[in-house]
Structures are given as C-alpha cells and as structure tokens.
Amino acid sequence: MSKLVPALLEWFATNARKMPWRETHDPYAVWVSEIMLQQTQVKTVIPYWERWMRDLPDVAALAAAPAAKVLKLWEGLGYYSRARNLHAAAQLIVEKFGGHFPRAFSDILELPGVGRYTAGAIASIAYNDPAPILDGNVMRVLTRVFGIDGDPRGKATNQQLWALAAQLVEHAANQPHSAKTRACSHLNQSLMELGALVCTPRQPACPACPVRQLCVAQRDQRTQELPALAPRGATTARRFVAFVITRGNRHLVQQRPSGVVNAGLWEFPNLELKAAATPPAERVALPTGRIVRATTSLGSLTHSITRYRITVEVFRAELLEDSPQPDEHWVSATELEELAFTSAHRKIVARLG
Ligand code: SF4
Numbered sequence: 001m002s003k004l005v006p007a008l009l010e011w012f013a014t015n016a017r018k019m020p021w022r023e024t025h026d027p028y029a030v031w032v033s034e035i036m037l038q039q040t041q042v043k044t045v046i047p048y049w050e051r052w053m054r055d056l057p058d059v060a061a062l063a064a065a066p067a068a069k070v071l072k073l074w075e076g077l078g079y080y081s082r083a084r085n086l087h088a089a090a091q092l093i094v095e096k097f098g099g100h101f102p103r104a105f106s107d108i109l110e111l112p113g114v115g116r117y118t119a120g121a122i123a124s125i126a127y128n129d130p131a132p133i134l135d136g137n138v139m140r141v142l143t144r145v146f147g148i149d150g151d152p153r154g155k156a157t158n159q160q161l162w163a164l165a166a167q168l169v170e171h172a173a174n175q176p177h178s179a180k181t182r183a184c185s186h187l188n189q190s191l192m193e194l195g196a197l198v199c200t201p202r203q204p205a206c207p208a209c210p211v212r213q214l215c216v217a218q219r220d221q222r223t224q225e226l227p228a229l230a231p232r233g234a235t236t237a238r239r240f241v242a243f244v245i246t247r248g249n250r251h252l253v254q255q256r257p258s259g260v261v262n263a264g265l266w267e268f269p270n271l272e273l274k275a276a277a278t279p280p281a282e283r284v285a286l287p288t289g290r291i292v293r294a295t296t297s298l299g300s301l302t303h304s305i306t307r308y309r310i311t312v313e314v315f316r317a318e319l320l321e322d323s324p325q326p327d328e329h330w331v332s333a334t335e336l337e338e339l340a341f342t343s344a345h346r347k348i349v350a351r352l353g
Pocket of ligand 1: 141144145198199200204205206209210211212213215216217218223
C-alpha cells in the first residue's frame with residue numbers, strides 16, 4: 001500500500017485523459033457522467049453528457065423535465081432504465097433534499113439507480129471522501145496486482161476486493177495534503193484509468209505500467225490468467241419483423257407501454273418471430289390487432305443488448321385491417337427525428353432518410 005498508492009497518484013497526475021466531467025466537482029455532473037459511463041465507452045458518452053448538461057444543467061432542471069425530453073437526450077445510449085432512474089432520483093432529491101445533491105454516502109446510495117460502485121464514485125470524485133469503488137477495470141487491476149485467484153464476481157473474492165479498494169482509498173486519504181490534492185478522488189480514478197489504458201483485458205502494457213514492480217501477476221507471468229472470471233451465459237438469438245407503414249408522408253409508429261423493457265420509447269409496428277418461422281406471410285396479424293401485408297424488403301439489421309442478439313427484418317408494408325390503438329401515431333419525417341426511438345428502430349429511421 002505504501003508504495004502502490006503514491007505510484008498510482010503520480011501516474012494519474014500526468015496520464016489522466018481529459019474528460020469534460022473531470023473539469024468539475026459538481027456532484028450532479030459527476031453523477032450524470034457515472035450513470036452514462038455504466039455499459040458505455042467514454043468517447044460515446046462525451047457528446048451525450050455535454051448535451052445533457054447544456055439542456056438539464058442541474059437537479060432542478062432534470063426533475064422538472066418531461067419524461068419524453070429525458071428519453072430523447074438519452075436516445076442511443078441504451079439501457080433506458082438508467083435515464084428513468086436519473087429522472088426519478090432528481091425528483092426525489094427535490095422532495096427530500098430541497099434540490100441539493102445529498103452529501104452523505106448513505107443518502108447517495110438510496111437514490112434510484114445508484115449502487116455501491118456509483119455512490120463510491122460520486123462521494124470520492126465530487127467530495128473527495130475515502131469511499132471505495134470496484135468496477136470491471138478496478139477488479140482487473142486489483143486481482144492482478146495482488147495475485148488474487150478467485151472469481152472477482154464470486155461473493156468471497158468480491159468482498160476481498162472491496163476491502164482492498166477501501167484500504168487503498170483510506171491510504172490515499174492519509175497522504176500529506178490529501179484534501180488539497182484530492183487524493184481520494186484521484187486514487188479511485190487512477191485505478192479505473194489504469195484498467196482502461198494500461199492493464200487492459202487481453203494485452204496489458206506491463207512495461208509501461210507504473211506499478212509493474214509491485215504486481216504479482218506481472219512477476220509470476222500470470223497476466224493472462226487473471227482475473228479468473230467465471231464464463232458468462234451464452235447469448236440468445238431473437239428475431240423480429242418490423243413494418244414501415246406510410247400514408248402520404250406520415251409513418252405509423254407506436255410507443256412502448258410502461259412496465260416493459262424500453263418503456264416510453266417509440267418503435268415501428270413489429271412482432272417477434274418464433275425461431276423457425278419464415279417472415280412475412282401474406283397477412284400478418286400484429287399484437288396490436290392490425291393486419292398488414294409486407295410489400296418490399298428494407299433489409300435486416302442486428303442489435304445486441306445484454307445477452308440477446310437481436311435480428312430485425314424490416315419491410316415496407318400496407319395496412320389490410322386497421323384497429324386504432326391509443327399509443328399509435330402517424331408522424332412526419334421531422335417528428336421521427338424528434339421522438340426517442342429504441343436503438344434498433346432508430347436504425348430503421350436512418351434507412352428511411
Ligand atoms: S504490471 Fe501489468 S498486469 Fe500488473 S497492473 Fe500493470 S499492466 Fe496490469
């Protein structure tokens with residue numbers, strides 16, 4: 001610890017990448033960045049974060065924003081429950097904390113969508129508190145540096161890693177001038193940054209690593225074995241067929257109901273196909289009760305989300321029987337751009353352009 005923490009802090013001081021949220025300690029800005037960065041790469045997040053902060057610069061603005069605006073700002077980032085949780089949490093902060101982002105770790109942890117990692121990241125980065133963090137990057141660095149054999153997602157090893165992360169950030173807090181140098185914030189970020197830039201999953205750049213002299217995996221040539229992650233479950237293939245139905249210059253779209261994945265987002269009429277089905281038949285009955293007939297193919301597209309590998313076959317189609325639904329709308333090309341679509345169906349919109 002006594003050598004590791006200074007080595008990490010020194011490396012971070014000169015190697016940290018520039019990111020717009022690193023220019024501020026505003027807990028709201030840090031919170032938004034941390035939620036966006038879950039499951040999403042930095043370079044993708046930057047323009048989303050900048051647009052979000054311009055349109056919704058503080059908790060009050062987010063709490064007061066219509067849900068449609070929040071979803072539109074999130075469109076394309078995926079995992080939309082993150083946006084819904086941000087919105088709900090902002091409203092809770094207004095109600096419970098008068099619009100001021102909570103200061104106590106336990107209060108941050110109670111916000112919807114905030115787990116132990118995110119609460120630790122906000123507390124350390126915004127407030128320089130000695131709160132530990134453990135994400136995939138940090139797990140990889142710690143299992144390698146300390147030569148830890150167990151599955152980092154397994155309960156016992158995971159607890160061991162959280163304890164190590166806590167010791168490291170507490171050690172940073174005890175460095176001279178740790179408040180002025182924001183040592184807790186920088187120590188946590190150095191672990192994430194090292195995992196992202198140097199201690200990468202397949203080919204860690206050990207010769208360039210600031211902690212190579214202290215690293216068990218490097219010493220014992222075990223960097224390819226660690227971390228010893230248990231294999232994840234296999235992916236599941238799902239097939240859909242989607243229909244672009246046009247009247248004049250307007251297209252038929254529908255909004256996904258509440259309580260389902262991607263609730264509130266927009267999509268073209270569609271249905272899921274059984275594994276061996278051959279789309280589309282002469283008359284296709286949609287779940288909404290409409291009967292359609294495919295006319296021309298617009299090709300197929302693929303999309304991956306969590307463990308699903310989704311294929312969507314897209315057709316222009318005509319309505320044979322109409323039974324209007326409350327969540328279906330005929331919209332112009334301009335309105336298509338304004339609505340928040342699921343990622344797969346946004347690709348269909350792009351094909352219409
Ligand atoms: S020496 Fe290699 S394995 Fe060890 S922390 Fe550095 S990059 Fe990772």
